[in-house]
Amino acid sequence: QEYVGMKLEVTQWGERAERVKQLAGGKKVFMVAATLRSETMHGVTNLFVAPSVKYGLYPSSTTKGSKEDVLYLVTPRAARNMAYQGLLRTEDKVECVGELEGSELLGTKVHPALSEHKEVYVVPMDTIKDNKGTAVVICMPSDSPDDWITTLDLRKKPEYYNIDPEWVALEPVPVLTTPTYGDKTAVAIVEKMKINSPKDTKQLAEAKELAYKEGFYGGTMIVGKYKGEKVEDVKNKIRDDLIAQDLAFIYSEPENLVMSRSG
Numbered sequence: 544q545e546y547v548g549m550k551l552e553v554t555q556w557g558e559r560a561e562r563v564k565q566l567a568g569g570k571k572v573f574m575v576a577a578t579l580r581s582e583t584m585h586g587v588t589n590l591f592v593a594p595s596v597k598y599g600l601y602p603s604s605t606t607k608g609s610k611e612d613v614l615y616l617v618t619p620r621a622a623r624n625m626a627y628q629g630l631l632r633t634e635d636k637v638e639c640v641g642e643l644e645g646s647e648l649l650g651t652k653v654h655p656a657l658s659e660h661k662e663v664y665v666v667p668m669d670t671i672k673d674n675k676g677t678a679v680v681i682c683m684p685s686d687s688p689d690d691w692i693t694t695l696d697l698r699k700k701p702e703y704y705n706i707d708p709e710w711v712a713l714e715p716v717p718v719l720t721t722p723t724y725g726d727k728t729a730v731a732i733v734e735k736m737k738i739n740s741p742k743d744t745k746q747l748a749e750a751k752e753l754a755y756k757e758g759f760y761g762g763t764m765i766v767g768k769y770k771g772e773k774v775e776d777v778k779n780k781i782r783d784d785l786i787a788q789d790l791a792f793i794y795s796e797p798e799n800l801v802m803s804r805s806g
């Protein structure tokens with residue numbers, strides 16, 4: 544699977560991240576989100592982590608994926624993949640500055656490049672899988688049903704999730720329009736399918752599939768440099784622009800280990 548690793552710079556550590564801030568020692572830190580939809584970056588409203596998942600801080604390579612010496616925040620598993628791909632600084636093994644738990648990051652602010660909102664909060668998503676991508680996930684409520692339903696649940700139960708309601712106050716930002724569902728495809732699909740909770744996993748998988756298809760084959764950009772063009776035609780150009788601007792890199796991982804060994 545080939546993802547785009549989007550780099551979101553930490554602009555302000557939250558109150559729970561004092562220890563992490565010390566670990567970073569004044570270096571720039573980028574949380575890296577694995578995405579298949581880099582064309583939607585304009586509409587980021589939050590960044591998700593899994594509270595109980597372990598993450599680490601890893602020095603970047605300065606020859607690939609980053610022009611400067613920075614720290615990436617991803618899971619140890621993703622770091623191993625990234626090291627294989629030359630994206631991290633390595634000696635004999637993967638260098639790690641320190642480890643942390645997702646919960647320590649809640650309330651930290653990051654800067655999503657090319658987005659309408661210059662700063663967004665890190666908030667929890669319990670359904671993040673730590674065996675896929677970097678376990679850092681962009682929140683794109685206009686085009687991702689999972690992200691919209693999670694945002695609604697966080698707003699409904701801030702005490703339960705141990706977050707400040709202010710952290711999830713941003714509304715979905717339209718980025719593209721589809722003939723069937725309009726400019727907030729995910730919001731429309733969640734409503735139509737009557738999805739009530741992030742735990743409706745079967746329905747959400749269906750909704751995701753539908754939103755992907757609609758957005759890719761039927762979508763037209765309504766913001767940015769490629770406004771008015773078909774998503775299908777500009778998706779790769781947008782990705783390449785992001786990479787050229789040092790805002791993202793290609794990050795791949797084997798579908799699963801058994802397959803990659805026998806294949």
Ligand code: ZZB
Pocket residue numbers: 544577578579580583670671672673674675676677678679680681682683685686687688750751752754755
């Ligand atoms: C931004 C975005 C905007 C995404 C969208 C989707 C959509 P896939 O197809 O299963 O590989 N994601 C990435 N890593 C994880 C993880 N560890 N656990 C849970 N979700 C994860 O899914 C890749 C997509 O799932 C990624 O693309 C990311 O969310 C999320 F408008 O990034 B996406 C209809 C989907 N729309």
